[in-house]
Amino acid sequence: MKYDFTSILERYGHDAIAVDMPTDYMGNYGKVKREEGFDVIPMWVADMNFPVVPSIQEAIIARTQHPTFGYYRTRDEYFQAIIEWQKQHNNVDVARENIGYENGVLGGVVSACNVLLSRGDNILVHSPTYVGFTGALGNNGYKLIHSPLVKENGIWVMDFRDMEKKIVDNKIKLAIMCSPHNPSGRVWTKEELTKAMALFEKYGMYVISDEIWSDILLNGNVHTPTQSVSEYAREHTVALYAPSKTFSLAGLIGSYHIIYNQWLKDRVSKESSLSHYNSQNVLSMYALMGAYTPEGNQWLEELKEVLSENINYACDFIKNNLPGVDVVKPEGTYMLFIDCEKYCKDNNVTMDELFYKGWQYGVYWQDGRAFHGRYNIRMNLALPLSRVKEAFDRLRKYVF
Ligand SMILES: Cc1ncc(COP(=O)(O)O)c(C=O)c1O
Numbered sequence: 001m002k003y004d005f006t007s008i009l010e011r012y013g014h015d016a017i018a019v020d021m022p023t024d025y026m027g028n029y030g031k032v033k034r035e036e037g038f039d040v041i042p043m044w045v046a047d048m049n050f051p052v053v054p055s056i057q058e059a060i061i062a063r064t065q066h067p068t069f070g071y072y073r074t075r076d077e078y079f080q081a082i083i084e085w086q087k088q089h090n091n092v093d094v095a096r097e098n099i100g101y102e103n104g105v106l107g108g109v110v111s112a113c114n115v116l117l118s119r120g121d122n123i124l125v126h127s128p129t130y131v132g133f134t135g136a137l138g139n140n141g142y143k144l145i146h147s148p149l150v151k152e153n154g155i156w157v158m159d160f161r162d163m164e165k166k167i168v169d170n171k172i173k174l175a176i177m178c179s180p181h182n183p184s185g186r187v188w189t190k191e192e193l194t195k196a197m198a199l200f201e202k203y204g205m206y207v208i209s210d211e212i213w214s215d216i217l218l219n220g221n222v223h224t225p226t227q228s229v230s231e232y233a234r235e236h237t238v239a240l241y242a243p244s245k246t247f248s249l250a251g252l253i254g255s256y257h258i259i260y261n262q263w264l265k266d267r268v269s270k271e272s273s274l275s276h277y278n279s280q281n282v283l284s285m286y287a288l289m290g291a292y293t294p295e296g297n298q299w300l301e302e303l304k305e306v307l308s309e310n311i312n313y314a315c316d317f318i319k320n321n322l323p324g325v326d327v328v329k330p331e332g333t334y335m336l337f338i339d340c341e342k343y344c345k346d347n348n349v350t351m352d353e354l355f356y357k358g359w360q361y362g363v364y365w366q367d368g369r370a371f372h373g374r375y376n377i378r379m380n381l382a383l384p385l386s387r388v389k390e391a392f393d394r395l396r397k398y399v400f
Contacts, residue, residue: 185330
């Protein structure tokens with residue numbers, strides 16, 4: 001490998017909530033006393049524990065050499081980098097006018113909802129559900145209607161019958177597709193997306209497609225952009241992307257929408273502008289330009305290999321060593337959504353007990369109940385494999 005995916009980064013003192021979270025932020029988690037001799041293995045919030053591709057730092061550092069940071073305009077190279085990235089990775093032809101800056105994907109989701117819905121309206125989402133949707137949409141007065149994914153032949157699939165019933169019963173006009181799906185890790189196939197979109201078209205619905213995870217594909221899986229599956233999808237979908245998940249740049253802020261329908265594009269851009277907060281930071285612009293490069297592309301190829309190995313290791317480990325724990329192997333993302341229902345019931349252990357025990361031994365995993373998984377725990381595997389092995393070793397010896 002050309003790039004470094006094995007060094008253990010010291011993140012303490014470097015402003016990372018993954019390790020440095022204040023107790024008020026972490027609620028009860030912060031009150032768990034860690035056993036002596038067990039360092040923190042950060043496996044909750046979705047950022048990565050690898051150094052970024054050097055071309056990102058180089059681009060930012062080069063810009064900081066010039067001693068001016070006044071008002072500026074987004075460079076053409078920024079848009080060109082997105083156009084080329086989208087062509088290379090998603091095989092779509094995006095024009096400059098289809099792209100719009102968004103501070104965050106969730107902010108873009110809310111802006112699109114504000115354009116397409118009235119407060120109090122229902123939105124179709126799949127469950128388990130990304131906790132950010134629950135918070136951001138609930139805070140903004142929308143109601144989420146959950147259509148549970150179901151396990152079929154060892155993978156999570158959409159339940160189209162349930163989706164249709166919920167759409168009709170709740171007069172739903174908007175669906176959010178999370179593609180790939182967080183936290184299940186499903187990478188939707190073209191056929192599944194086409195079928196979902198045909199259903200949405202039948203009821204004249206709009207779609208927000210959150211594709212923040214679209215670059216993080218495991219074991220050779222391929223991403224299909226929702227907008228590419230039909231003419232209806234192209235005209236009725238607001239798609240959101242970002243380099244923040246792919247290249248671990250969340251702290252720099254910056255994402256973007258792609259909208260082909262000019263009316264919808266104008267309305268979402270207008271709505272996003274209303275707060276006067278939706279402004280790009282000049283260094284974030286350079287971060288994207290440093291990421292969406294041939295170096296960034298090679299780094300990403302290596303990252304996908306590393307993450308596939310980590311996921312494969314973890315799933316095999318669970319199957320062979322943790323009886324009562326079930327997991328569906330993710331096809332994308334670096335998250336595992338483990339199901340501990342059988343383990344808890346067989347061993348008369350509560351989810352709270354199990355969950356906090358992980359933290360006690362330094363495995364900072366995430367409570368899946370916030371994602372609508374009653375007995376689930378979400379684990380971030382974007383760490384050097386040695387750390388993943390250490391975490392599972394501790395889970396086997398001390399937690400399960
Ligand atoms: C599906 C999904 N959407 C959005 C976000 C957050 O994006 P942003 O920080 O740009 O709002 C995340 C972060 O984990 C995510 O998993």
